[in-house]
Amino acid sequence: MRRALYERNLPLMSTPQSTAAEVVVSTMADELWQHHLSMDPYLQMRSGVATERLPLRTIDEAERDTALGRNLLARCKAVEAVPINDSARVTLALIRDHAERLERSAELWHARFPVTPYQLFDLNIALTQVLPTVSPTKEAGRLLALAEDLAVAVETMDGKLVRMQQQGWVLPAPAFAGSIATLQGLKALAEQALTRTDAGARVSRVRDELVLTAFDRLLARLDSAEYRASAPSTVGLSQFPGGAEAYGELARQSVTYAIDPEQVHRHGVEQLSSYDEQKAELRASLGFPDEADFLRYLRATGRLHCPTAQDVEDLYLKHISRMEPLVPQLFSATPKAPYGVARLDPAFEAGMSYGYYEPPTDAVPVGNYRYNGSGLEDRAQLNAATLIFHELIPGHHFHIARESEDPSLPKFRSQIPIYGAYNEGWAEYAASLAVELGLLDDPYDRYGHLVHQSFVCSRLVADTGLNALGMSLDEAAGWIRRNSFESEQQIASETLRYSTDWPGQALGYRLGYEQFWAARREAESELETAFDVRAFHEIVLGSGGRPLPMVRDDVRQWVGSITSKP
Template sequence: MLADELLAYFERSSAMVKLLRGKQVDAFDSITFEAALDGAKYGRVGLQRLDAIALESLPEEQWLLASLLRHTFTTLANGEHSYWFESAVTPYAGGWHMAAHQILAGHGFETASDVEHYQQLLDSYGTVLDQVAAKTRAQSERGIRVAQPAIPGVVAMFHGLRAAAPGNLIPASSRLEKLRPEQREAFTVAIKRKLQERILPGYDAVIAIFGEDYVRSAPAQVGIGNLPGGRDEYLRRIVDQTGLTLTPQQIYDLGQKRVAEIDERMRSVREQLGFKGSREEFYASLRKDSRFIAKSPQDMEQRYLAYARRMDPHLARYFSRLPKAPYGVARLAPAAEAAVTYGYYQPPTPANTMGIYNYNASQLEERSLLSAAHLMYHELVPGHHLHLALQQENSNAHPLRAFLLYGAFNEGWAEYAASLGEELGLYQDPYDLYGHLTMQAFLASRLVVDTGMNYLGMSLQEARDFMKAHTFESDVQIDSETLRYSTDIPAQAIGYWLGYEKFWELRRRAEQKLGSSFDIRAFHAAAIGEGAMPLNVLEQHLDRFISHAAPKALTARISPVPAPTVTLVYRRASMADGQQQTSGPCRHDPLHDRAQQDRSDQPQEQIG
């Protein structure tokens, strides 16, 4: 079966898939052109085999799996062309080091074979560093270089990784307790030697690339469209990231429209608060307001968890299934914080069964918590954690589905989930609502600046000026984000808002066609119960759900299903030595009534 073969392919080529499958990781992913060619060949063969199948005649589950296979094979087939546009050194596109550190940090030590295996992994890590340097030099020879504004951040990140390497890669003594004393001593000496002879020189080789000659020849203007062949690559990325066939101009125009609408809503909230000054003056007052500044990383963590807990009593009335995996928050490694704007969600693995939001706690005085509620509903519940943990726990789906993650679906769902906070009344505090709207403005503005910088000729400074005029982000965050869109992972950021609109568009379609028989829990089960998918496939899938539910709506109202009692376990994630500390269970009685609020402010039109 094609799905079985593709899963086996990913197990051979992806260390993270092996980790999530509970299998031993013996080497990290190769980032050579040969590996990309191998993937492209595999993708083309897969497409040929799919073309021989009459997909529309398949049962729903098989049709859906085949549709996902087609998108995945197409992405693999395009890998031969995309390879040279994918950076190995920028913070997000070069995230191979995050996966490697996660695998190394979770490695156990009980026997001599574990010691040998860890050293084998470190050798593989050194090989990847060699490949990073080789690819970056080869890209340079093809005229594909990191833009000048992004180079200082790249160099700083590798200096940070180098400085943090002893702490990150030499296992703490507490992890070696099961080894004999002489084993521990010999192992530590061997790892330190390998670090000096293999790993640190690898970092140095990458840093050395970015000398005066490289900087002088690098493009001053950001944007993938300024690279040879970059405009065509950007168009491919829009389809790959979203599944939609929108043009950059359509996306840009939609962003301008949505930003204007959100600006007006924020003006209304300022009036509600009785603020008489300008928006800039209001923002200045918010940035100085101690209520929204964490006193410490621990304070930030507790505030994040408090917002997540506020959502929990409402989950049972909106979702028929909840993940078994608990969730928590943990601080990012300080060495990685300089290059990451906020943080990222890390799904559960067999080695670490908690879903974790890794937050950025650097420069706390510039990290307003005004939008913390929105952020938690996006990252944890009912956002990434609910969807991704359920996807991994779905034993009925083909196991391949646990690893097919489509950006516009994942982030679009998380944004839709965050907007449910408004529907549920969790943004009743005007400041929480304003924080929610600032995040929406931030994400809608990405449609403008991503397409603008990468395709439509917008300069980096023009993009930063636009975001400064329409978002609450600090200059530090705007600087980081605009480089992310234009020099790191172009087209990725547009998926947040496009996916958000697609989920609301399809929900409104279901409400309209099913009328009083519309069941929000059934809709959500259909929307995320089968896992992630491109937005075009999601639309076809939910249209099928609506058509199957429609006959029941014509004959009788669907009886509401009693909501189960929710039991969620919160944990404070501790990254030290891979330990987890339980903060205690919280139990909530279910609420059975479904909110029937008018959501006329939500997007109604079809966008793709």
């Protein structure tokens, strides 16, 4: 059995005046943090901790997660009836939520295909940011251990495909090309990372006899006639045994509350109809009742695309410069860390649809939006204002950087990005603040904002349609094509992301956005002239990421504290 990576006892977040129950809560919080840190190279990298071993994602690991979840739930139950302070009470609620997710780990292990691009994120981190930094001469033992783990991790993927196939789960045929291309790229990275003049004979032997051989076996399975013959031509989880239930749980974990897929699907269609009307009205005001004519005009005038990566960066910075002086109107507290815009390493751009927000670390103490500067002829920039407000300020940076800087939060709350619907929902809400601030006064920026909202709503339709309602890839692609400026390559990537790679995740963008706005509208209605948007933002951001129902409860409690005053 593998030894624990982080066995040391860290100081508890308690004081001499803490009750015994609060110390228990603090202990559980630390255990959760240590557990996640020990299994996640990305968290280790962010925390400045050397990665000694790699996660294998075996069923045994999933079962240990389940056992930990059950243990924590039992301990939560013992504490929940005991009086504790408000901060500990919030932490306890979040521990329970984390524990409930862990408890389902073994049950959901078979519901994630291990060879799809997003599921290979850990391996990508290991090969691009962990192994290349290990010194073969000074850290020979560590390099060898990581190489051996890499081989086992790839073997585990192969074994998992076999086990899933026995349970009636086979990777859908449309996902083969992307999975194989991603694995071939990772194999090349592995060979490069383990081929060094001073690596030593043992590392070279592990590379040749274990790592590369494991990749070859896995790729051979995906290319075998036997496996391909059993692969369904259709996508979506509901076609597999227990798939509908698995999708319901994955969607619940992503959104942080239970959803009805059919209801969400209908809601998405209704929202798209509303945005169609708004776009048509705006186009007509610009003299383009026909959308095709409008797109031709945008392309001809250079409004749709940027010719160079520097032009993309300059456009983002222009929008940020307009937002910056208005921030004090909306926020009473902001992160200490600076922020900026930086291009992705061009070597990795082909495998990434968009860019991403990169939180500050000790090594790079700046929150950066790492944008994709490739394929600009097909990468529409009309929504650049909405995108950069989502990714940087007042979106991801104001949430993630501030959260990670808060010493009052236990590390499992400040460092683990588990609540996708809060994360993406906040960023969507924050980007929409540009409307009330008047930053979308240019009608083309405003149209780009409407297109962005349409795209996010089309995800509601496609994700639920593909996984719960029997929608085909072509049908889902049609919804995205009609409601976005995405290229055909991007549309193909997106539909596979929803249906075979990360089902349920894309729902959090729009549903999270709606929850934040619903909380605000409710507070505005109750408080009327006493409503303070800066105070509202402090309530929703101050405790960091959490399930959306907790955000609504926090806002209602805040409103009640104001309305109850004489």
